[in-house]
Amino acid sequence: DQQVKQNSPSLSVQEGRISILNCDYTNSMFDYFLWYKKYPAEGPTFLISISSIKDKNEDGRFTVFLNKSAKHLSLHIVPSQPGDSAVYFCAARSLYSGGGADGLTFGKGTHLIIQP
Amino acid sequence: GAGVSQTPSNKVTEKGKYVELRCDPISGHTALYWYRQSLGQGPEFLIYFQGTGAADDSGLPNDRFFAVRPEGSVSTLKIQRTERGDSAVYLCASSEGLAGDEQFFGPGTRLTVL
Numbered sequence: 001d002q003q004v005k006q007n008s009p010s011l012s013v014q015e016g017r018i019s020i021l022n023c024d025y026t027n028s029m030f031d032y033f034l035w036y037k038k039y040p041a042e043g044p045t046f047l048i049s050i051s052s053i054k055d056k057n058e059d060g061r062f063t064v065f066l067n068k069s070a071k072h073l074s075l076h077i078v079p080s081q082p083g084d085s086a087v088y089f090c091a092a093r094s095l096y097s098g099g100g101a102d103g104l105t106f107g108k109g110t111h112l113i114i115q116p
Numbered sequence: 117g118a119g120v121s122q123t124p125s126n127k128v129t130e131k132g133k134y135v136e137l138r139c140d141p142i143s144g145h146t147a148l149y150w151y152r153q154s155l156g157q158g159p160e161f162l163i164y165f166q167g168t169g170a171a172d173d174s175g176l177p178n179d180r181f182f183a184v185r186p187e188g189s190v191s192t193l194k195i196q197r198t199e200r201g202d203s204a205v206y207l208c209a210s211s212e213g214l215a216g217d218e219q220f221f222g223p224g225t226r227l228t229v230l
Contacts, residue, residue: 004158032216043120043207043221044159089158095216102172103149103161104219 003027004092006107014115019077021110023090026071032095034104035064035075038087047088048075051095077112085114118142120222122208128228129198137193137225141210148191149219150183151207159207165191166213198229 005024013019023033031052036044050057050064050073057064063076077084091104121140129135141148146167151159161175165185173183180198185191195202205224211217 006158036221041223043209043223045221046218091158103151103164103175104159105161106151106158108156108158 001026002107003030004090004105004107006090006110008110009108010111010113012113012115013080015082016079019075019080019084019112019114021075021077021088021090021112023073023075023107024071025073025092027092027094027105028071029094030092030105032093033064033066033073034091034093035062036089036091036106038089038109044089080112080114082114082116085112087111120208120210120220122206122222122225124225125223126226126228128230130230131198131200133198133229135195135198135227137195137206137227139191139193139208139210139222141189141191141208142220143189144212145210145220146188146213147211147217147219148185149209149211150191150193151209152204153207153224154204162193195227198227200229203227203229 034049035047037047038044048059048062048064050066066073087109089109090107123138148165150162153159163173163183164171168188180196183193205226207224209219209221211219
């Protein structure tokens with residue numbers, strides 16, 4: 001039973017254009033969401049996060065949008081650069097509802113390929 | 117400052133054998149996590165330590181899996197009687213230990229059970 005779903009295994013985007021990666025979740029207790037980026041043979045690295053009290057968080061070229069009623073979030077990368085080619089994982093936790101520092105629940109990931 | 121390190125980077129073993137995977141967290145981080153990433157999947161939570169104690173081991177798949185962190189720093193994940201289905205990348209992460217702190221991941225240990 002996947003509580004965090006990334007339904008696109010891969011996404012190809014032209015350099016300079018916007019990349020939009022999507023994520024859906026089913027667990028209503030999740031209140032904090034994160035995006036991680038992973039290169040081959042490396043561990044995931046934190047990219048950006050958002051808490052359920054917000055609907056948008058921006059950090060440079062990266063923006064995460066949260067739609068709580070739809071249990072949906074998306075990561076926008078603009079403009080896309082060749083170095084953005086990686087696997088992107090959506091993750092969630094129950095931070096404010098007692099989860100504290102507990103482990104994260106990850107989606108399966110989306111492989112983003114930036115075409116020159 | 118060094119990041120999270122994991123040894124070995126690769127481990128090949130035979131079905132039925134015992135293996136130990138080691139994680140060195142970032143110095144001073146009190147929280148330590150183990151995850152398992154199977155092919156085509158995202159990381160799956162196994163166990164979380166706060167200091168020396170396992171605060172949540174609900175992700176361990178069965179009693180063949182065990183982890184320790186005796187001095188609150190280095191952790192060892194132990195797998196007894198390995199099965200082919202245990203083949204995966206085992207990831208370790210650490211954080212400062214407060215709720216919401218960023219988890220920093222190591223490069224993982226790729227375990228292959230033949």
